Amino acid sequence: MGADGWPRRVLLVGAVLVAWPVHAQERGPGYSLYGTPGLVDMPTGFAAPDADLATTIGGFRGDLRTTLTFQVTPRISGSYRYAGLDENTYTPTLGRPSDRLVFDRSFDLRLLVLPETELRPAITVGLQDLAGTGKLSSEYIVASKQLTRVMDVTVGLGWGRLGSYNSIGSTGTRSQDTLGEGGVPSYDQWFRGDVALFGGIGLQLSERVRAELEYSSDAYADAVAGGELDRRTPWNAGLEYRFDGGTRLSVMALHGDKVAAQLTFVTNPKAAPLAGGREEAPLPVIRRTPEAIADTSWTEAPAPGIADALAAALGRDGLVFEGLDLSPRKATLRFENPRFGAPAQALGRAARSMARVLPASVEVFELVPVSDGLALSTVTLRRSDVEDFEFRDADAMNARVAVQDAAATARPIAETRYPAFSWSLEPYVQTGFFDPDRPIRLDLGVRARAAFRPTANTKIAGAVVKRIAGNLADTPADNSGDLPPVRTNFPSYLTDGDPGMEYLTAAVFSRPAPDIYARGTVGYLESMFGGVSAEVLWKPVDSRLGIGLELNRVRQRDFDRRFGFQDYEVTTGHLSAYYDFGTGIYGQIDAGRYLAGDEGATFTLAREFNNGWQVSAFATFTDASAEDFGEGSFDKGILLRIPTSWVAGQADRSSFNLDLRPIQRNGGARLNVRDRLYPKVRDFHRARVDDSFGRFWR
Amino acid sequence: MTRKGTALLLCLLAGCGSTGDVNARRDLFLSGLEALDPRAPEPLTIAEVRSFIPTALERVEGGLVLVEQPDADRAEFFSVAGRNGSIVTYGSDSQTTIALDGPVMVATRGFGDDIMSADVDVLPELLAARQGGSYSRVLRYLDGEDRTTSIRLDCNLRPTDPANSNFIEYCGTAELEFRNVYQVDGGRVVLSVQWHGPLNGYLTINHLR
Structure with missing residues (x-):
């Protein structure tokens, strides 16, 4: 928290009066039902403060939307959405709603082209559902201006869904086809077809209450056809209440027919609940006396x-x-x-x-x-x-x-x-997202680990897991496509291999030369594969760049997660480049052959915060065809790493990891070998030491 | 349930093991549970802690301060834990520390939103000489990203009585201001109210010995 962000406060302590800095409270924009900065259902041109992370859960009967929006840079934001549409709206079917939701993922990008100034509105260009099956696809150019302290106005031009009502013209024709198996940017449709105007106003009624009125250019054609919505008017209205701590509740009236509700949670990795943490104080330094410094007599008879x-x-x-x-x-x-x-x-x-x-x-x-x-x-x-x-x-x-x-x-x-032995028993939570039948699946269980280290650089380690409750194993296995089922059989590992041995490996680590680190691992490397793994990493302490090579010869394990193997065997490995751009941006490319024998590369881009937060996105492109890969066309996902220390204000290296990846398919699947070198090595190199130096005396 | 059974249940719920990190996480989990327990004893109030002043003076040798957080109605005794030049670090039972340059707070640890370090210029000398004066101060904190943020303030110290035994220190920037008070008795500051930061507000420091 900097001096600028401090809230206005008046304190009276004894006879001492203090006035707090007067600052307009940073409100942050409202979020629409699409979970992006917007009014009720229409987007605005405003961007959220840098690094704001907003989760919205909202919708109305037959239309449920959950969205995660991250302000990646002050100008660019990305949204990941999981929306459930009524079956009869999803595949427009005349008649009544079926009350069964079909879930679909979608992804948005927004670029703040011009930030707001005294005279000029904020102007944003947005791509909504830019790579999905296209149910929510829209593109827009929208301008918003804070007119007075309490009123903002928005006007925009929309294509796709946002151009579907009362269009004022058209720009080419909009293809209805989906590229590949979905999940591929549908650039052939962007800014094509009918275009319409939308807009609205927002009114700040009090510090906590905001009202919104908008004119919607979305015809909701499928919902109307499916009998889900009776679109009586293009006007929508909403009322939002903001609680302390970034939570908001809104209620909306849609098209004179539906009542919608939404919960919004806004957090920002830059604002820790307790800056600096509350772990115990370090021991104070004791200053030596000059006489003691000169005294080296202790070396003759070391105490x-x-x-x-x-x-x-x-x-x-x-x-x-x-x-x-x-x-x-x-x-x-x-x-x-x-x-x-x-x-x-x-x-x-x-x-x-x-x-x-x-x-x-x-x-x-x-x-x-x-x-x-x-x-x-x-x-x-x-x-x-x-x-x-x-x-x-x-x-x-x-x-x-x-x-x-x-x-x-x-x-x-x-x-x-050495030798040293350690063990632990800890509960675990394992999640699975985006199963079309069930958005979230969860397993709760216990993991027992043990490690024996005969010498400083050798380790024999193993873990056994036992599920206590959960439904992850109920995920239907979908082995469609011609790739070997290297990942899609995971439910069988959870049902047949419970309890199961997660890993049992012998590993050796070494530093053969300056700047070089090496690892060799043999055994049951992960739940589904066992074999041999070798890795070498080049990473000078001052370098932003690291280069690694990993080679593995592995065989698929039996579903019971004991000692047996199946027939499938593969050589897999990657050449990796790791780069720390030094501005909180980190990039990684891993090129090589994946578990199913497909070849290609994984691209990872992350926004990293000094306190350990990380928001990253990755995508893997391999020579496996979209048909072989199946739904989604290629592997991609978003990962959130939230450090325990940020949440709890206590020193702890662990973190909550949220892996928002569609259920993993067989293409672009990497081996999950433990103790990869780069994350380990990077920690105590120059960049991380400097970045964290504020805590040296903490 | 037997003791072994309880231990196993605790393991399954919160984790346990032979390494410090696992057990630290378990303790964190348990302290979270304790915070939710309505039957947990309330921490002592400032008034209750003050009643132990005579006992503390008796038991502790050397420097002793009582630090009170009026906002939270909490107080704790601190005794000398280290000395580095003119700065003395006092530590408490709850493993928090406060470092004082003479009577002036220059660092804390474990309070939350701690003063990481501070430049206090000639203030300790002015107080020792019982004189007013003008100077500048810097207070440093960690922000939510663990980066150092500093506040630079212009300050002045002036006595509020002819005997020069009560001083008010006024510090301000364009954006914030605070007023600390120092009460001098027998040649040393015996009581002070000093601004810690945005989270904790003012601390009252009884310089008992």
């Missing part, structure tokens, strides 16, 4: 227990001590960070512990964060800086910290550290 004391101090912060190399002026610490999402916070805590525990003559600290035996980087800092900068701006400390490759750094590993 036992320095390493133990350091291990205990690190343990207090949830860090794991791996080894210490101690000389009169320099100390090298290897440690693991299972706790902090912000790498700089883990480094700061470790540095504080070193400053408290190590003999006073030790001036140079080398911190080597380690994961699965891989030294991720060497972070070098001076102890006197830790003392001098404890109460200064974190940027000042950041400038004095060196992040370098760890290949040449000492590798102290305490004798007592």
